Each structure stands twice: as C-alpha cells, then as structure tokens.
Amino acid sequence: MIKLAAMPSIKSREVKIVQDIPINRTLPFWEALKQGKILATRCKKCGKLYFPPAADCSNCLTSEMEWIELSNEATIETFTHVVVRPTTFQQEKPYTVAIGRLKEGVKVLAWLTGFKLSEVKVGMKAKLVAKLTPDGRPTYEFTRPE
C-alpha cells in the first residue's frame, strides 16, 4: 500500500497570483450595480438579450449593443447550499447559490439570501437585487420578494 503523506518532498517556490480583469467594455453594468440596478445588453441587430452582459453578439457577430435594465422578478430553477468552501471564501458562512429565470427570459446565477434553507424550493419566486458587499465589491443576489 502507498502510505499517505510523510513522503519526502521539497517545497516549490511561492508565487502570489492576482489578475487585473478588464471590465472596460461592460463598465455600465458594474457602475449600475452601485446604483442598485442590474443591466443586460441587447443586440440592436438581432434583438438577442445577454445576461451576463456581452459587448459583442455571439449570434450575429455585431458589436452594436444597447443597455437594458432588467426586472427583478425571478423564478428559482435550481439551487445548492455550499458548505465546504474554497480558499477565498473561507471567511464566509455557508452560502446558498441559485439559478433564477427572469421574466425577460434570461437566467441569472447568484447567491440566495433571506430564506431559511428549508423554505427554498424549485419554482418559488425571488427578487433579484444589486448590492455592494461590506468590502465594497459590486454584486447581485436573490432575496425574499416584498
């Protein structure tokens, strides 16, 4: 049998990796989140609606897009409750992630808050809201409808 751990090894050199992810072409989306709005893009030529927002249309390959504010009414299609978390989410409490369909037809994947886990059901209604995290990161989540 192969023994666990305790095998002789040497440590690789350490690197810290942080990438600067360009948001130049979807900037209105990130700015709108701070104003409490959630934007999608729509192709001016073929009318296809994109969420997450895309600066280019994969359907007709044009780049003439307009910004559309989405409604906040969602129907939950599926969900999970993440208990074992990745390194960069270790400081978070276990969180629920859901996919909801908006009345415009696009679907959104986001955290679901404001419900007890036992209350969450496929097919239930939720409200999609934009927010800033306590550390100032723009995001959006599903929550309990008023």
Added chain:
Amino acid sequence: MRKVAIIGVGCSKFGVRNDVNVAELAFEAFKPSVEDAGITPKDIEFVAVGSTGAGAWYEELLPAVVSAEYCGLTGAGLVRCEAACASGSAAFATAYWAVASGQVEIAAALGVEKMREIDTPTMMEWIGRAGYYLWEFHNFGLTFPAYYALYATAHMARFGTTEEDLALVAVKNHKYASMNPIAHLQNRITVDDVLSSMVIAAPLKLFDCCPVSDGAASVILASEDKVKELKVDTPVWVAGIGYASGTANMSKRLDYVGLEASVAAAQKAYKMANVTPEQLDVAVVHDCFTIAEIMAYEDLGFCKKGEGAKLIREGQTEIGGKIPVNVDGGLKAKGHPIGTTGCSMIYELTKQLREEAVEKSRQVPMKNYIALAHNVGGTGHYCYVTILRR
C-alpha cells in the same frame, strides 16, 4: 479515414501518489502500455498528453515535455490537450485522428494528473474557477460539487430522484472498486454511510463525490497496416468518437436535468459506430458525482429521461444487468485524476473487451464485444463519447 486500433494500454495505481512526481507517474502508465503493444518508445510518432493542472495543482507548466522526455519520447510530435475533466479523451481523440488521417502509423495518448501536492481548499478553489470565473466564481464561490448539486436539486424536483437513489450509485461503484487493486478507494460502503456523510454542497454529501486523485494512463494506437505488421493478437478497434460542448455559464444551460453535450456527443458516436445503446456490453460513464451517473444513463440512452434512478434501483447497471456501468469503480471510487480519466476509461474497456487481465469477479460477459466510454469535461462544458469494438 482509415481504421485505428488500440494495441497497448497501461494504468498507474490511482490514489494519493506523493511518492512520485508527474513525470515518474506518467512513466508508470506508459511503460506497461508499450510493453503491451510490443513496441519501443521510438516507434511512436505522435503523442497527445491529457493534463489539466499544469502549474496550478502541480509544479510543471509543460507536463507533455517533461513526461515525454522521461518516457523516451523526445522527438515525437507532441501536444497537450485541455478539455477539463475530459482532457484524457481529447488526447485520445487527437491521437486517433493522427493515425486515422494517415499522418502517422503509431500514436500515443497519455493522461497524467497530480492533484495532491496542494491543500484541499486550494483544490476546491482551482476547480471551482473552472467554468466561467468572472461570472460564476468571482462573486459566488461555486465549487465543483456545487455545480453538480444544482443538477441534483433540479433532477430530484423534476423526477422524484432521491438522495437514496444517488447513494446507490456510490455503493455500486465502491463495490467494484473493492475488486480493483489500482482503485483509489477500495472500501465497500452502504447507503447509510453515504446518507450520513458530511454535506459538501447540498444535496451532495462526501460519499456522493469522487476523491481527489493522482494517476496516469496510457494508450497506444496503430493503423490497420501496423496491426498486421506487428501481428497484434487482439486489437480493439475505435468504432466511433463523438464530441460536443456546452455553455461556459451554467445560467445559459436550457435545463438542469441532463447534459446537452452528452446527448449530442453520444448521438455522433452511435452514428459513426453504427451501434445502438442496446448492443453495448459494458460502459464507463462520467460519475464525478453520483447524480452525474444517473444523468449519464439517460443522456446516453440506457433509459428514458427521468428513469435513471429506476435503472440503478433495479440493479440494471451491475454485472448481470441490462448494461453494466463503471465496473472498475468509476471516477467515484477508482478515482478521478482529471486529465487522466479519459485514458483510464479506454484502459478499462480495452481490458474488458480482451477478457484478459480484468479481475475475474468484475469481468463483464461479452456478447457483442462493444463498449462505450463517456467522459465529461467541466459541468458539461466538454463531452467525448468513444465506442470500442473487438
């Protein structure tokens, strides 16, 4: 396109392999595959390597070149293929095309993955990022079990599949792994063991998930002319390869009860091989999580959509049933060294079709000598289906 046969296979012990580095692990699978084929490394003109974690969960950025040098393959045409958890199948398909096109006579597909050189939360982080980092990981921290849990929740809501049904997949696959000396997890488990194991991403629990494994597998492919020249006893022919892909964003999938890429890849493979699911003697399917095996039954046409749970409840996917599935223990218990899995599947099916060295207790009785491998990359981001025939 000309006929291509598998003439040699090798597979390392799967598990926590901190006793070897990536090149040494590749050697462990490669050596028996060339011995099996009765050739030398210098006979191999083209090598496709399947590996995913280069520079992330192991230290080498170019695993193809370090493995090739270590195995005596320097000089051959060389490429690394990335199709996430289907990288091994992508490498196999690439080697197949090299031979089928007439470009080379002998090619190798080598899967090698070292996943246990880093800690588990960092592994969860890397694999969670594999999908669409910007839109689905950055703010939401999805892990791989969580992605498949989204499928499990939807399948349970739509078809009444239960956590007990999912557990039956793990129980079956651990049973066969207990008969497989190279499997990572060789312990037998019960439905209660699965149900009482810790929740990872509800509704999936620890024993619904495959282990994080190290392992390598190697496959040697040759043209029909070369098969004759080498007087290969039992060539196993590649009868069909199907491939497809799915959206990067989970939110863009049509639904969460099956993988569209699996359905499309399977249809292509069945058509190319001119085979129906009923003719298969044995299959290995992508059971990275228990729900994935249930969906695979349906997507590959072993049963109708929504009836996957019934198939496992009736024992139809055990040896003696309608279609034995993952009798090597599957990803769930043999283990899932990501870039290796596709080649490991071909290794197992080749041994099964030759009826030679598979442990007798898990040798499937052959009727048509036709077998299928189904390998998914990511959460249905990539899919390869390969049909072999003796």
